[in-house]
Amino acid sequence: MIHAASLLLSLVGFALSLLAMARHQQEWLGRKLPSAHGRALRRSGFLLLALAFIVTSIGPGWAYGAVSWFGWLTMAAAMVVTANANHERFLRKVRQ
Amino acid sequence: MAWLHTWAGLVLGWLMFVIFLFGTASYFQLEISRWMRPELRGGEVTDMALDAAARFLTARAPGAGRWSLSLPSGRGNEAMLVSWEPREGSEGDVGEAPLDPLTGQVVALRDTRGGEFLYTFHYQLHYMEWWLGRYLVIVAALAMLVALLSGIITHKKIFADFFLLRFGKGQRSWLDAHNVTGVLALPFHLMITYTGLVTLMFMAMPWAINASFPDRDALYGASSPAALNREASGNTAPSLPFSGLLDRARVAGDGFDPGYITIRNPGDAAAVAEIWPQNSRLVTRGRPIYLDGVTGTPLFAPSSRGAAAATQDVKIALHAGRFSLPVLRWLYFLSGVGGTLMITTGLVLWTVKRRAKLPDPARPHFGFRLVERLNIGVIGGAPAGISVYFLANRLLPLHLGHHADWEVNSLFIAWGALIVWTIARPAKRAWIEALTVCAILFGMVPVVNALTTARGFIPSLIARDWVFASFDGTMLAMSAACAFAAWKTASHKPRSASRGEARAFVEVAL
Numbered sequence: 003m004i005h006a007a008s009l010l011l012s013l014v015g016f017a018l019s020l021l022a023m024a025r026h027q028q029e030w031l032g033r034k035l036p037s038a039h040g041r042a043l044r045r046s047g048f049l050l051l052a053l054a055f056i057v058t059s060i061g062p063g064w065a066y067g068a069v070s071w072f073g074w075l076t077m078a079a080a081m082v083v084t085a086n087a088n089h090e091r092f093l094r095k096v097r098q
Numbered sequence: 099m100a101w102l103h104t105w106a107g108l109v110l111g112w113l114m115f116v117i118f119l120f121g122t123a124s125y126f127q128l129e130i131s132r133w134m135r136p137e138l139r140g141g142e143v144t145d146m147a148l149d150a151a152a153r154f155l156t157a158r159a160p161g162a163g164r165w166s167l168s169l170p171s172g173r174g175n176e177a178m179l180v181s182w183e184p185r186e187g188s189e190g191d192v193g194e195a196p197l198d199p200l201t202g203q204v205v206a207l208r209d210t211r212g213g214e215f216l217y218t219f220h221y222q223l224h225y226m227e228w229w230l231g232r233y234l235v236i237v238a239a240l241a242m243l244v245a246l247l248s249g250i251i252t253h254k255k256i257f258a259d260f261f262l263l264r265f266g267k268g269q270r271s272w273l274d275a276h277n278v279t280g281v282l283a284l285p286f287h288l289m290i291t292y293t294g295l296v297t298l299m300f301m302a303m304p305w306a307i308n309a310s311f312p313d314r315d316a317l318y319g320a321s322s323p324a325a326l327n328r329e330a331s332g333n334t335a336p337s338l339p340f341s342g343l344l345d346r347a348r349v350a351g352d353g354f355d356p357g358y359i360t361i362r363n364p365g366d367a368a369a370v371a372e373i374w375p376q377n378s379r380l381v382t383r384g385r386p387i388y389l390d391g392v393t394g395t396p397l398f399a400p401s402s403r404g405a406a407a408a409t410q411d412v413k414i415a416l417h418a419g420r421f422s423l424p425v426l427r428w429l430y431f432l433s434g435v436g437g438t439l440m441i442t443t444g445l446v447l448w449t450v451k452r453r454a455k456l457p458d459p460a461r462p463h464f465g466f467r468l469v470e471r472l473n474i475g476v477i478g479g480a481p482a483g484i485s486v487y488f489l490a491n492r493l494l495p496l497h498l499g500h501h502a503d504w505e506v507n508s509l510f511i512a513w514g515a516l517i518v519w520t521i522a523r524p525a526k527r528a529w530i531e532a533l534t535v536c537a538i539l540f541g542m543v544p545v546v547n548a549l550t551t552a553r554g555f556i557p558s559l560i561a562r563d564w565v566f567a568s569f570d571g572t573m574l575a576m577s578a579a580c581a582f583a584a585w586k587t588a589s590h591k592p593r594s595a596s597r598g599e600a601r602a603f604v605e606v607a608l
Contacts, residue, residue, distance in 0.1 A: 005425050020261050066426075069416065073429025076283045076436065079260075083278055087263040 008058040008071065012078030015050030018043045020082055029089050051075065103248040106241045107444050108469070112476040113238040114245075115441045119480055120220035121290075122434030125419055125427055127213030128173045133569045134212040134491045136551040138177055143169055143199045148340040150202025151180050154195070155364070158182065161190060166360045167340060170199055171376050173565075177205055185330070185363075209501035210491055216484070221298065224506065229301070236302045242291045245444075249280060256281040268592070269454070272447040279440040286433035287440070293417035296410060321407050326388045326397060328368040335367040337391045346394045347373040347387045354387065361391050370397065377420040445473050470525055475517035478532025481576070483513035485539035488573070492550045512539075526587065533584035540577035544570035 020026050022044035027034050035043075058074065059067025085092060107114075123130070132138070148167075155165045163185035169178060177196030184190030198205045211218075223231030250256070256277045263274045280287065295302060300314075311317045338346075344356045357376035363369045369391025388397040403411075415421055419430045449470050456462050462470070490508035494501055516535060520528035547570060548554025558566035 016261075023261070026261065066421070069419075069422070070426050070429065072285045073426060073433060076286065076433055077429065079282045080278075080436075083261050083263050083282065086261045087265060 004057060004061060005070070005074070008054050008074045009078055011050050011054035011057060012074050013081060015047045015054060016075075016079050016082040018047035018050065020086060022047060026086065029086075030093070099248050100252045103245055103252040104448070106248060107245040107441075108448055110238040110241040111441060111445045112472050113234065114242050115438065115445070115476055116480055117220050117235060117238060117294075118434060118438040118441055119484075120216045121294075122431060122438055123484065124213065124217035124220055125431045125434060127217045128171065129565050129569060130213030130216065131210075132173075132212075132565050133547075134210045134488070135177075135207050136547075136553050137205060137207050138196075138198070139200065141200045143178060144202075145341040147178060147197065147199055147202035148344070151178060151197055152340055154197065154202070154204070155180055155182060158195070159184075159190070159193070160365070161185065161188070162364065163188070163190075164360055164362045165364045166358065168358050169356060169376075171357065177207060178202070208491070208496055210505055211502045215487075215506055221294075224510070232298055232301055236295065236298050239291055239295050239298075240302075243295070246280075246284075246287055246291060250284075253277050253280070269447070269450045272443055272450050276440060276443040276447050279436050279443060283433045283436040283440075286430075287437050290417060290434075290437065293413045296413040297417060299410075321403060325372060325386075326370060327362060328370050330363040330366045331368040333367040334365055335369070335392045337361055337364050337369045338371075338394050343371045343373065343389055343391070343394060346389055346396075347371075350389070350396045351375070351387050364391065367392060377415075442477055445469075445477065449473065471517075471521055474520045474525070474528045474532055478520065478529065478536060479513040479516040481580070482516050482532070482536045482539055483509040485536065485543055485573070485576075486512035488543050489539065489546055492546050529587045530584050533580050533587065537577045537580035537584060540573050540580060543573040 021030065021035075022040045024034050024040065027040070054074065055067065055071045058071040062070070151167055155162070159165065159182035161184070162182040164183050166181045166183075167178065168181075178199045179194055179196055181192075181194035183192050195204050196207050197203065221232060221235050222228050223234060253273075253276075259274075259277060260281060263271075263278050265271055267274075300307060300317075307314060307317050311320070340359065343359060343361075347356050347359075348354050354373075355376045356373050358374040360372045361369055362372070371389040371391045371394075373387045373389065375386075385403075389395065390397060419427065422430060449466065452466055453459060453462070456466065487505055487509040490505045494504055494508070498504060516532055520532050523531060544555050547566075548556075553563065553566050555567060555570040558564075558570070
């Protein structure tokens, strides 16, 4: 349960930081967001990643939690990268 | 800095690949050991088995100086292993025997080194003196650390391009893949390389010991408290049964999970039981609990090992991940896969980058050919060797002498054969064939397992034997990954240089 929450928080966190980058805004949204929006997205992304650390450490303690957290960060980032590498296919599916 | 990253990464890159590959597999070394001993049914240790172990030791080694009993961990790796040693200065033999953890009966297990070989190989190599292997690994780990730190600087766009992976763009795609596998698990890569050096630090940096201690034994004596021992009294008194001693240890230490028990002078009035915990904690390496062998009362606990030793323990625990529960173990494993892929893409990138600049691509110079051949032979050959190691476990006749040695030899014979084969083939064909061989061999492991034991994939699923089912599943996933890579290589059409040149021409003209 905690693992799923940790993965989900990291996934959303990285997705927000992805959307905070101008290059990826163009790919996913078709336009560039104002830089204030980008900053807000990046901040909330990092906030969610920090939250993931707290959630992961509930129960096993922060020592074990930190090791788990780094693992989930890697997995979540890998998923976001995979999704981003296939963004054209993704968007085509969504539009249909 | 770029040249440092290139050459630190290249020269020992193949050794790093092998260390990462075998080390990653070692996160499941107990599960691999269990798969490689199919005679053994896992399960919780029963009191009946503990009593049977004591009876076995009483009958087999009545006057022994010490009896030891190694309990399988929750991961169910091994048999319950009993061993005995004679008293100092007295006649008697040293021996050990595997017992079934459910019944306590002696089980006949096939002779195998199991996952322990993959683990040992990743820091000590094979077919050479142990110290030479370890020094080679130390040099490779140092080069890895240099390559990682210089890589962060060389590939300085890894954070700006954090999410960037573009397929089908030749060299650009290899660079993306190298950056992404590097940066996504960067905390793991740094941690594993640094803590790996810590595990071998007394060999890497012996001078600190020489400066402070007359010799190595003095260091060990100072850093680990002496075991508690009592002289045998000569009066006989029945020792408590194993189950009673273990229960008392669980009570004496809060949340104590016993993994190993030794009784010194069993059957004597001065018997002492020394009980070690399982390797299940991150922060502290467990310290033993001492109990009076006859009454079971706790004896004084030796002092702790001090802050420096505790720091070293945590680093080693972090490296080996023995404390991790299944989910974290898989995360460790997948991060290790990421590291292995980072090294793979780095090595391939070296050739991709230089192939375009070769004066005559049909006849590359010696250095290029050497790197290309080593890439194919090591990246394709080592996984093939591992799969053959598993196949040999099932296929070599059980009555064969030195069964365990021949399993290991099979690994290197298969690997060597693949190197010889691929050297004789054109590079692209060699990649396709090596990857196809890997796919076939990994795919054969579950099939051969199902044919030679009663513990195939489907029966294991039905019996909810997750270790066996996951092992076979992982082999199938490896097979699929190798097949996919072979198919990708086969269907890859290098974009002709002329097209790129033509486009550049047009752009200039416009």
